[in-house]
Amino acid sequence: MKTAPRIITILAVACLMMLFFYPLWRITLIAPQYPDGVTMYIWINKITGDSPGTLQNINILNHYVGMKHIEPDSIPELTYFPWVVGALGLLGLIAAFVNKSGLHLAWAVVFLVLAALGIYDFYLWEYDYGHNLSPTAPIKVPGMSYQPPLFGSKMLLNFNAISYPGTGGIFMGISMFLAFVAWWIKRKTARS
Amino acid sequence: MNPLKQLSVLAAAAILVLPACTNNNEGAQNTGAINKSSAAEKVYVAPGEYDEFYSFMSGGFSGQVSVYGLPSGRLLKVIPVFSVDGEKGYGFNEETKPLLETSHGFIPWDDAHHPELSQTKGKPDGKYLFINGNNTPRVARIDLSTFETAEIIELPNAGGNHSSPFTTENSEYVVAGTRFSVPIPQSDMSIADYKGKFKGSLSFISVDPEHGHMDIDFQVLMPGFDYDLAHGGKGKSHGWMFFTTYNTEESHTLKEVNASQNDKDYIAAINWKKAQEYIEQGKFKEMDSEYLINRYDEKKHLAETIKKNKVRVLDPTECPGVVYFLPTPKSPHGVDVDPTGSYIIGNGKLNANLTVHSFDKMIQAIENKSFADEAYGIPVLNFEDVAAGTVESGGLGPLHTEFDGQGNAYTTFFISSEVVKWKLGTWEVLDRVPTYYSVGHLMIPGGDSKEPWGKYMVALNKITKDRYLPTGPELAHSAQLYDISGDKMELILDFPTIGEPHYAQAIAADIVMNRSKKIYSLEENEHPHAAKSESEARVEKNGNEVHVYMTTIRSHFAPDNIEGIEAGDKVYFHVTNLEQDWDVPHGFSVLGAQNAELLIMPGQTETLLWEPLKPGIYPFYCTDFCSALHQEMQGYLRVSAKGQAPEVLATTGD
Ligand SMILES: [Cu+2]
Numbered sequence: 080m081k082t083a084p085r086i087i088t089i090l091a092v093a094c095l096m097m098l099f100f101y102p103l104w105r106i107t108l109i110a111p112q113y114p115d116g117v118t119m120y121i122w123i124n125k126i127t128g129d130s131p132g133t134l135q136n137i138n139i140l141n142h143y144v145g146m147k148h149i150e151p152d153s154i155p156e157l158t159y160f161p162w163v164v165g166a167l168g169l170l171g172l173i174a175a176f177v178n179k180s181g182l183h184l185a186w187a188v189v190f191l192v193l194a195a196l197g198i199y200d201f202y203l204w205e206y207d208y209g210h211n212l213s214p215t216a217p218i219k220v221p222g223m224s225y226q227p228p229l230f231g232s233k234m235l236l237n238f239n240a241i242s243y244p245g246t247g248g249i250f251m252g253i254s255m256f257l258a259f260v261a262w263w264i265k266r267k268t269a270r271s
Numbered sequence: 272m273n274p275l276k277q278l279s280v281l282a283a284a285a286i287l288v289l290p291a292c293t294n295n296n297e298g299a300q301n302t303g304a305i306n307k308s309s310a311a312e313k314v315y316v317a318p319g320e321y322d323e324f325y326s327f328m329s330g331g332f333s334g335q336v337s338v339y340g341l342p343s344g345r346l347l348k349v350i351p352v353f354s355v356d357g358e359k360g361y362g363f364n365e366e367t368k369p370l371l372e373t374s375h376g377f378i379p380w381d382d383a384h385h386p387e388l389s390q391t392k393g394k395p396d397g398k399y400l401f402i403n404g405n406n407t408p409r410v411a412r413i414d415l416s417t418f419e420t421a422e423i424i425e426l427p428n429a430g431g432n433h434s435s436p437f438t439t440e441n442s443e444y445v446v447a448g449t450r451f452s453v454p455i456p457q458s459d460m461s462i463a464d465y466k467g468k469f470k471g472s473l474s475f476i477s478v479d480p481e482h483g484h485m486d487i488d489f490q491v492l493m494p495g496f497d498y499d500l501a502h503g504g505k506g507k508s509h510g511w512m513f514f515t516t517y518n519t520e521e522s523h524t525l526k527e528v529n530a531s532q533n534d535k536d537y538i539a540a541i542n543w544k545k546a547q548e549y550i551e552q553g554k555f556k557e558m559d560s561e562y563l564i565n566r567y568d569e570k571k572h573l574a575e576t577i578k579k580n581k582v583r584v585l586d587p588t589e590c591p592g593v594v595y596f597l598p599t600p601k602s603p604h605g606v607d608v609d610p611t612g613s614y615i616i617g618n619g620k621l622n623a624n625l626t627v628h629s630f631d632k633m634i635q636a637i638e639n640k641s642f643a644d645e646a647y648g649i650p651v652l653n654f655e656d657v658a659a660g661t662v663e664s665g666g667l668g669p670l671h672t673e674f675d676g677q678g679n680a681y682t683t684f685f686i687s688s689e690v691v692k693w694k695l696g697t698w699e700v701l702d703r704v705p706t707y708y709s710v711g712h713l714m715i716p717g718g719d720s721k722e723p724w725g726k727y728m729v730a731l732n733k734i735t736k737d738r739y740l741p742t743g744p745e746l747a748h749s750a751q752l753y754d755i756s757g758d759k760m761e762l763i764l765d766f767p768t769i770g771e772p773h774y775a776q777a778i779a780a781d782i783v784m785n786r787s788k789k790i791y792s793l794e795e796n797e798h799p800h801a802a803k804s805e806s807e808a809r810v811e812k813n814g815n816e817v818h819v820y821m822t823t824i825r826s827h828f829a830p831d832n833i834e835g836i837e838a839g840d841k842v843y844f845h846v847t848n849l850e851q852d853w854d855v856p857h858g859f860s861v862l863g864a865q866n867a868e869l870l871i872m873p874g875q876t877e878t879l880l881w882e883p884l885k886p887g888i889y890p891f892y893c894t895d896f897c898s899a900l901h902q903e904m905q906g907y908l909r910v911s912a913k914g915q916a917p918e919v920l921a922t923t924g925d
Contacts (some may be wrong), residue, residue, distance in 0.1 A: 137826050143898075
C-alpha cells in the first residue's frame with residue numbers, strides 16, 4: 080500500500096497530460112440548416128472545429144447578431160494554459176516522488192483551484208462573446224444575449240447550443256479525482 | 272427495293288402510326304402499371320431519404336448530362352458538358368471557356384449520346400463518367416467527386432462520334448468511332464467519290480489511371496462504313512472491342528434507302544491487345560492531325576488547352592489479327608456483350624430477330640482461318656461459324672440490349688415500341704412489355720458491366736405524345752422505370768427527361784456519394800487571380816484592362832464600391848468565394864454583362880469578363896440566395912467616359 084498513492088498520482092498526471100492530445104471542451108450548434116451540427120473544440124492551446132472551415136462558419140453565423148469574431152490568436156489563455164497545465168503536471172510528479180500526505184493534498188487543492196479559475200475564465204469569455212454585441216448588428220433581438228451554456232444545452236435563436244467537456248476535459252476530471260484519492264489513501268495509511 | 276424490305280418498312284410505318292390513331296380511345300388511361308399502389312410504394316423515397324441509385328442520362332441535343340435518383344426519378348443535377356450553360360456560367364466564365372475549344376474554334380454546343388461509367392475489373396467504380404459529343408467529335412470526362420466536366424478531348428480524323436465512349440474492363444481505353452466516314456486525311460473532293468475514298472476511324476483513348484487524363488493512344492483506319500455503337504469484351508473477351516457498322520454499301524446519298532440494301536452488315540471485332548503489340552513494334556503511321564485536349568485543373572480552378580498535332584494510326588491490312596468482320600443482319604445498332612463475355616448481341620435495327628454471336632466460336636473460326644471473304648483486306652468470318660443463336664422476338668426494330676446478371680437479356684424494339692426479356696443460351700422469349708412510345712436505348716444499373724444490379728430497368732423513349740400534360744408542339748422525351756426483380760417486368764414509374772436521353776448509366780449510390788466533395792479547399796486554391804482573404808481584395812488597372820480581385824462571404828462582396836473604370840474597358844472580375852461551408856455558393860452578376868453570371872462554389876475562383884459601353888453607375892449583386900442578408904449582398908461600379916475616370920477606388924464599408 081505504500082506505493083499506491085505514488086502510482087495513482089502518476090496516473091493522475093498521465094490523465095492530465097491528455098489535455099495536450101484532446102480538447103478540453105466542445106460546443107455544438109444545431110440548426111435546421113445544420114442537421115449534423117457545427118462543433119467547435121476548445122483545447123488548452125487552440126480552437127478547432129470538425130472541419131478546417133468550422134471556426135469561419137461559426138464566425139459568419141455569429142456576425143449577424145453582432146458577436147465578435149472568435150480569433151484564437153487574440154485569446155492570451157491559449158498561450159499560457161499549456162504552461163499552467165505543464166507546471167501542474169510537474170507539481171504532481173514531485174508529489175508522487177516525495178509521496179507525503181501534505182504534498183498530495185497541496186497538489187489536489189492547487190489543481191482544484193486552478194480548474195475552478197479556468198472554468199470561471201471560460202465563463203467570462205462566453206459572457207463577453209454572448210453579451211458584448213456590436214451596436215450595428217444586422218439582426219438585433221431586444222433583450223437577447225447569446226451566451227452558450229457552460230454545461231448542457233440552450234436555445235439561442237434558431238440554434239441549439241450544446242456544451243460539454245471534451246475528451247481532454249473528462250480526463251482532467253478523472254485526474255483531479257485521482258489526485259484526491261491519492262491524498263486520501265496516503266492519509267489513511269499514514270494514520271494506521 | 273426488294274419485296275421483303277418494302278413489307279417491313281410498311282409494317283414499321285403502320286406501327287408508328289398506330290399509337291397516334293388510338294390516342295382518343297386509350298390515351299393516358301393506359302398506365303401500363305399492373306398495380307398502382309404497389310408501384311407507388313416501390314418508387315416512393317420518403318422526404319429526406321436517399322435514392323438507391325444515381326442514374327446519368329445523356330441530354331442528346333441539349334449537350335448535357337442529367338442526374339436522376341432511382342427509383343424516385345427525382346432530378347438531382349444537370350451537368351453542363353458540351354453546351355454552354357448560363358445558369359452555372361459554364362462556357363461563359365474565363366475558366367471553363369477553354370473546355371469548349373476545338374480545332375474548329377470555340378464550339379458552344381454538341382449532341383451528347385452515350386454516358387459510360389469508368390470501370391475497374393469490369394464493374395463501374397464511380398470515379399468518372401464519359402460521354403461522347405457526336406457533332407464535332409469529342410469525348411468528355413466528368414469527375415464524379417465534383418459532378419463537373421473535368422476534360423474534353425477532340426477526335427481527329429472523325430465525322431460524327433457516335434460509337435463512343437464505351438469502356439474496356441479497367442477503363443484502359445474508352446473508344447470513339449466515326450458514324451460519318453470522311454476523307455482521311457480531310458480533303459476537298461467530290462462527295463460522289465465516297466466509295467473507297469472515304470474512311471472511318473476507330474480511336475482508342477487511353478485513360479490515365481491516376482488522374483483520368485485522356486489522350487488518343489492510336490486509331491485504327493477502317494473502310495468508309497458508318498460505325499454506330501460499340502461495347503468492350505469482358506472476362507474471356509477482355510482485350511476485344513466490338514463495333515457495329517451499317518452503310519457497308521458505302522452510299523453517300525439517300526442513305527435511308529441506299530444504306531439499307533445489304534442483307535448483312537458487320538460487327539467489327541477489334542483485338543486491341545494485338546493492336547498494342549503492333550504499336551509497340553512501331554508498326555503505326557504517324558499522321559498529321561490537329562486536335563485539342565482541354566483539361567480542367569481542380570486546384571487552379573481553370574481549364575487549359577493542350578494542342579496536339581500527330582496521331583498514331585494503324586492500317587488493319589498491315590496489321591493482321593487486329594480486325595475481323597462478323598456478318599450481322601440488317602444494319603445493327605447496338606452491340607452488347609453479356610456479363611460473362613461469351614455472347615455478342617447484334618441488334619439488327621431493320622429486323623424482327625436478334626442475332627447472337629459466340630465469342631468462343633469467333634476465336635475458333637479465327638484460329639481455323641475460316642474466312643468467307645475479305646472487305647478492304649479485312650477478313651470476314653462466316654455467319655454460320657460465329658452465330659450462337661437467334662432470338663425469335665416477335666418484335667420489330669431491335670436497338671439495344673442489356674443484362675440483369677441472372678442469365679437474362681432485355682432488348683428494346685423501337686418500331687414495335689416494347690422491351691422483350693429473353694434468356695441467354697436458350698434464346699427463348701420470357702416476357703414483353705410495351706413502352707410509351709418508341710423506345711431507343713434501355714438501361715439496367717451496371718447493365719453493360721460484369722456485375723449488373725438487376726433490379727430496375729429504364730426504357731428511354733423518343734415519343735411521349737399523350738403521356739403528360741401537353742406543352743405545345745415540343746414535348747419532353749421520357750424515361751420509364753420497370754421493376755425487373757420478378758419474372759414479369761412491371762412498369763412502376765414514368766417521368767419526363769431533359770433533352771433526349773439516348774442512353775443512360777446507373778450505379779449504386781453509396782459508391783459515388785462517399786466520394787462526393789463538399790467544398791474546395793481555399794487553402795489549396797491555386798488560381799492565378801485568387802484573392803484568398805478580404806485583405807487581398809483590390810482593383811488593378813492597366814490601360815483599358817482592369818482586374819478586380821473580389822471576394823464573397825456571407826453577406827458581402829469586397830470590394831463593393833468600385834470607381835475608376837472607363838467605358839470600353841475590359842473588366843475581369845476574379846471572384847473568390849471565401850466560404851468553407853457546404854452548400855454556400857455565391858453568385859455574381861453585373862448589369863450589362865453580355866455573357867452570364869458566375870456561380871462560385873466555396874473555395875473556388877471564377878472570372879467574368881465585362882465590357883461596359885456607357886458611363887453610369889452599375890449595380891452588381893449575388894444571385895444565389897446565400898443567407899438571411901442575401902438581398903443586401905450587392906455593390907456599385909462607377910463607369911466614367913473615356914479619359915474622365917477618377918483614381919481607382921475599391922472599398923467595402925468605407
Ligand atoms: Cu451571396
